[in-house]
Amino acid sequence: MPRLSEFYGIVIYRYFADHNPPHFHAIYAEHEALIRIDDDSTIRGGLPRTAARLVEQWRALHQSELATN
Numbered sequence: 001m002p003r004l005s006e007f008y009g010i011v012i013y014r015y016f017a018d019h020n021p022p023h024f025h026a027i028y029a030e031h032e033a034l035i036r037i038d039d040d041s042t043i044r045g046g047l048p049r050t051a052a053r054l055v056e057q058w059r060a061l062h063q064s065e066l067a068t069n
Helices: 049-068
Strands: 003-007 010-013 023-028 031-036 042-045
């Protein structure tokens, strides 16, 4: 699983041959969430509020790159 980014203890991963819809994995301590690339909704799991906001901001900054990949 390639590591795309790491910040404030949050690690963002993405499997390239993963299931639909297109998403990435955000891991913070013992929490993990699968986040859709197109609309930032959570497919499964969850993150604490502050970590979730940071991941949302990261996704917004990198949405076009994520969609291209």
